[in-house]
Amino acid sequence: MIIGTSMADMALLLVDASEEGNQAEFHQDGQTREHALLAYTLGVKQMIVACNKMDDKPVNYGEERFQKIKDEICVYLKKVGYKPIVIPFIPISGWEGDNMVEKSDNMPWSHGPTLLEALNNLTSPKRSTEKPLRIPIQDVYKIGGIGTVPVGRVEAGVVRPGIIAKFAPVSLTAEIQSVEMHHEQLPEAFSGDIVGFNVNKLSVRDLQRGYVASDANIQPASAVKSFEAQVIVMNHPGKIYNGYCPVVDCHTHTLRANSFTLRKRITEDLAKFWKQILST
Numbered sequence: 001m002i003i004g005t006s007m008a009d010m011a012l013l014l015v016d017a018s019e020e021g022n023q024a025e026f027h028q029d030g031q032t033r034e035h036a037l038l039a040y041t042l043g044v045k046q047m048i049v050a051c052n053k054m055d056d057k058p059v060n061y062g063e064e065r066f067q068k069i070k071d072e073i074c075v076y077l078k079k080v081g082y083k084p085i086v087i088p089f090i091p092i093s094g095w096e097g098d099n100m101v102e103k104s105d106n107m108p109w110s111h112g113p114t115l116l117e118a119l120n121n122l123t124s125p126k127r128s129t130e131k132p133l134r135i136p137i138q139d140v141y142k143i144g145g146i147g148t149v150p151v152g153r154v155e156a157g158v159v160r161p162g163i164i165a166k167f168a169p170v171s172l173t174a175e176i177q178s179v180e181m182h183h184e185q186l187p188e189a190f191s192g193d194i195v196g197f198n199v200n201k202l203s204v205r206d207l208q209r210g211y212v213a214s215d216a217n218i219q220p221a222s223a224v225k226s227f228e229a230q231v232i233v234m235n236h237p238g239k240i241y242n243g244y245c246p247v248v249d250c251h252t253h254t255l256r257a258n259s260f261t262l263r264k265r266i267t268e269d270l271a272k273f274w275k276q277i278l279s280t
Contacts (some may be wrong), residue, residue: 002038002249003138007153007194009125010046011039015069017091018056022069033076040080040242046125048088048118049073054107055093065108066091085209088118132219133157136252137167137211138234141196142204147177150207151196152252157215160188167214169223172206173216174199210253228263 005011013036016022025032039047051069059065066089074084091110098104101116113121136158150165163176178261179186189195199212214221240246244259244260 002042002254003252004247005038005044005139006044006136006252008039008042008044009192010048010122011035013039013043013047013049013073013118015049015051015073017053017059017065017069019058021053026072032073036077036082037080040082046122047077048090048115048122049077050115051089051091052094054091054098055096061091061093061098061104061106063107066110072128076083088121090115090118104255110137125192128156129158129191131156131191132221133159133163133213133215134221135159135195135197135213137207137209137213138252139140139209140204140207143198146198148202148204148207149180149196149198150211150213151194152213154189154191156191158188158190159195159197159213164216165197165213166220167207167211167213168221170206170211172202174202210250210255 013032015032016025024030026259036047043103049070051066053059054061054066058244070089073089077084077087090112091107092099092102092115093104093106096105099110099114101114103111103114112118133154135150135152135154137150138152139150141151143149159176159179161176161178164173165176177200179189179195179197181189181193181195186195212221240260240262246257246260248255248257
């Protein structure tokens with residue numbers, strides 16, 4: 001879930017309209033809350049909310065039920081950091097096909113787009129093609145007749161055959177022989193593309209998930225001893241303190257931090273204050 005979300009440009013949040021399903025998904029530890037928070041934390045700014053199972057018998061395509069769920073979701077999404085006013089909320093039935101591709105006669109009160117229309121209305125994010133090459137490795141495969149093929153999303157820059165790739169943090173280098181996406185070889189791939197690229201002189205044991213590929217000749221990626229981050233804490237069961245050792249998920253890599261130093265504590269009220277100041 002974390003790796004997939006870290007490579008996404010948008011999020012489609014599916015909410016169960018049935019009473020039983022909604023209570024299970026949207027309670028304090030439910031997956032709906034977890035997925036929304038995870039998407040925002042990993043930088044997914046565009047979201048569509050689809051309220052599914054509107055064909056459930058007790059729901060019966062009811063506008064009142066949809067509005068109640070929408071109001072609850074809006075409160076939580078605003079708390080997370082999203083702006084609900086720009087998020088399409090679409091009542092659908094995946095089973096019956098209502099509002100998926102065409103407008104549903106069962107919900108004449110719904111005046112928004114269908115799910116397909118909402119997806120087509122999304123805007124493509126700005127790509128960082130002018131920046132130095134960075135590809136966090138998701139997996140590494142050995143393919144017969146080709147060799148070692150790391151796979152990952154191009155987060156910045158352009159990748160093409162002939163580049164000497166450097167893999168951080170181990171400082172291994174290898175020439176990129178070919179670049180492939182959807183089983184088609186490409187002359188180059190750009191920021192936002194998920195690709196596989198064949199490298200020579202390296203085995204699958206030399207590389208692993210979490211390494212970052214870059215161009216060895218243009219500002220290659222390097223390891224750092226420390227970094228500063230703004231951390232959002234919600235419903236943490238214990239205490240966070242100086243010396244705390246959290247598990248850090250960064251793109252495709254998961255590791256335990258050696259040390260954690262609190263520089264500043266921002267309460268929810270103070271965060272709202274600064275947010276208002278910065279937006280004016």
